[in-house]
Amino acid sequence: MKNRKVKSNRAQADYFELLVCQYICHLYNITFSYSKDLAELSNKILSLPSGTTRLKLQNDNFIKIQPKIKKILDYEIGQKGKVINVIWVGRNLLIETTSDVDAEHISRQKTRFSIKSIANTGTGTLKNLGARQIKKYLGVDFSNDYKQMWEELRKYLGDSTSSQYQIKKKVQRNQKLLKWATENGKKYQIVLNELCCKSFNSLSLNQKIDFLNFITDCNDDDLYVIIVNSIDVIIYKPVEKNLKLIKNIEVRKDKMTDVGYTIFVDNKPTYRVQTNNTNGIGISAFCQRIFWV
DNA sequence: CTCACTCCAATGAGTGGACA
């Protein structure tokens, strides 16, 4: 898997989600209606570099979580009645929920799963905030800086007419241009990081709690998060992370980096925040990604 | 020197607005 040109691929995550759907259908005698998607995704993965290894990884990870899924559902069936339907949520409800697979019970209640299948170590991205969420929760409007970054890049290239898309392609193809754009973009990452860091600390405690509850998607009582990587399977219910009796939440700058900071909850480092461009430094929109510490 | 962990980079895909 070393030296791969294509790093990650959505198809792998989609394939994994469908394996879980298929398994739940099999457990409770429900017709699996995504066979065609599963076959197409399998072919897509096989066509990528190290395709066989990628597919094997998903299959191996899947085997590890089977008993865990069954255990959860057997418990939930006791509460909500038998499972009558399985829905592949995928990325259809991106804003509304982080659930990937929903099992629907006869009572119409649901048990939902957010599933992450990771090759090595780590727990995956908890949340990725675009400009809209950054403005909503932190009150930081970075749109003028973003415009300015592009103006500087256009000025350097002497191109004020091409679309951003065209410029992006041009820069990606040329190492010298890419280097310049990256260096220019980094300045803005640092500025945005600083702004967000300051803004967070000036929020009221309730605003901070709202923000963190949004990050963890912990208002959904039916949701389970399952993370499987090379060393173990991690399962938790986000709702159990709901912040109630919290006295202090604050942000401290990481020692190591100027595009990240750490959110401390009652003096315990809990979340790591990373300020980046989403699709290449200096040539794409800004975002913040949140990880477990 | 090795390996685990941290930081962050770069991809795919959905959505909706602009504009023909």
Add this chain to the structure above:
DNA sequence: TGTCCACTCATTGGAGTGAG
């Protein structure tokens, strides 16, 4: 009304680092 593309949000991989 169809096409393009900017923007948003999700995913995982790889380079770098430091403990042993």
